[in-house]
Amino acid sequence: MSSTSHDPRSLVTVDADGFPCVESPVLQTEAGTRYLTAPGIALLSRPSFRPEGLAGFLAGFQDELGFDSYLADPVPLSPGAGICKAAGQLCYLSFGPRRSMNADGDRYFDNIRESGHGSVLEHANYSMLIYGVSRSLTHELVRHRAGFAFSQVSQRYVSPDLVRFVERPEFRAMPELHALFEERIDRLAQEHLKLCSVLSEQQTAGAQLLHGDSRTDARKKLQQAARAALSNETEAPIIVTGNARAWRHFLAMRGSEHAELEIRALAALIWACLVSQDALLFGDFRLGAAQDGAWILTTPTPRV
Numbered sequence: 206m207s208s209t210s211h212d213p214r215s216l217v218t219v220d221a222d223g224f225p226c227v228e229s230p231v232l233q234t235e236a237g238t239r240y241l242t243a244p245g246i247a248l249l250s251r252p253s254f255r256p257e258g259l260a261g262f263l264a265g266f267q268d269e270l271g272f273d274s275y276l277a278d279p280v281p282l283s284p285g286a287g288i289c290k291a292a293g294q295l296c297y298l299s300f301g302p303r304r305s306m307n308a309d310g311d312r313y314f315d316n317i318r319e320s321g322h323g324s325v326l327e328h329a330n331y332s333m334l335i336y337g338v339s340r341s342l343t344h345e346l347v348r349h350r351a352g353f354a355f356s357q358v359s360q361r362y363v364s365p366d367l368v369r370f371v372e373r374p375e376f377r378a379m380p381e382l383h384a385l386f387e388e389r390i391d392r393l394a395q396e397h398l399k400l401c402s403v404l405s406e407q408q409t410a411g412a413q414l415l416h417g418d419s420r421t422d423a424r425k426k427l428q429q430a431a432r433a434a435l436s437n438e439t440e441a442p443i444i445v446t447g448n449a450r451a452w453r454h455f456l457a458m459r460g461s462e463h464a465e466l467e468i469r470a471l472a473a474l475i476w477a478c479l480v481s482q483d484a485l486l487f488g489d490f491r492l493g494a495a496q497d498g499a500w501i502l503t504t505p506t507p508r509v
């Protein structure tokens with residue numbers, strides 16, 4: 206999964222509408238406990254840009270400025286780069302014939318990054334479903350505050366039957382550790398169910414700490430206690446929306462060779478999805494290999 210023997214871009218499939226995804230198969234122990242061994246990703250939402258919307262605004266300036274030529278640029282941009290470039294050009298009312306043309310998009314965005322004018326990259330937002338990742342990974346992911354929104358599965362609301370686990374690459378690679386992993390998640394799944402059942406008996410018997418005002422509330426009171434049995438290996442599906450500046454910061458921090466192995470693999474796969482959408486916004490990242498053989502990402506402009 207995280208080996209550099211292949212390029213993360215080769216794991217991305219793009220559907221008929223151009224939305225990328227990385228699939229992750231679900232495995233089962235003999236006892237039926239479900240687990241995954243790699244992140245799954247699906248891009249759910251991406252920018253949409255309609256430059257024609259600028260027409261009325263541009264028409265209000267003197268004809269000799271030639272602002273109407275902005276809408277006649279022969280080179281189309283992707284929606285993300287298009288909205289960010291329009292936002293950047295609005296700052297200086299650079300809509301006339303001497304502006305940076307779309308054909309010079311590479312140079313335009315290099316200049317944006319090198320001059321630290323990163324706020325214009327905040328106009329392009331991308332939402333990803335991320336699954337097949339552990340609770341320890343999402344604990345690191347949600348530390349990224351600026352420009353991100355997170356919605357993560359609730360262990361208080363979701364029934365124990367739906368809990369799945371994630372196997373680390375180190376365990377997957379070594380038969381002894383893999384066998385221990387399968388034993389452990391079977392045991393944890395059993396303990397989780399057992400705790401729910403004992404807590405439920407106590408609740409029915411009137412235990413005050415487990416009192417719930419409604420059926421949902423009562424179930425939550427059981428599950429918030431029973432989840433204590435779950436480990437960091439529990440899967441934590443999450444939908445993350447981030448703007449291009451925020452995703453770039455995430456890729457630079459978590460694609461670094463100092464980042465933890467599981468989140469580093471996720472960063473490389475997210476980059477592979479994002480660069481399939483917008484090479485101007487994400488194409489400056491270079492893929493490499495760390496000492497451990499897993500992917501790393503570097504860019505000359507990690508902080509914009």
Ligand SMILES: Cc1cc2nc3c(=O)[nH]c(=O)nc-3n(C[C@H](O)[C@H](O)[C@H](O)COP(=O)(O)OP(=O)(O)OC[C@H]3O[C@@H](n4cnc5c(N)ncnc54)[C@H](O)[C@@H]3O)c2cc1C
Pocket residue numbers: 348349350351352451454458459463464465
């Ligand atoms: C290799 C590695 C090891 C780590 N080890 C640890 C660890 O041992 N313990 C630990 O607790 N965390 C650790 N972290 C997490 C790290 O400290 C950050 O919480 C995480 O990487 C998010 O980074 P950030 O704050 O720059 O990102 P974001 O929250 O996305 O912020 C982006 C940028 O916005 C600005 N910003 C955001 N919020 C504020 C604010 N409130 N005030 C001022 N500026 C702001 C900053 O410039 C910031 O860099 C580690 C991270 C990495 C990559």
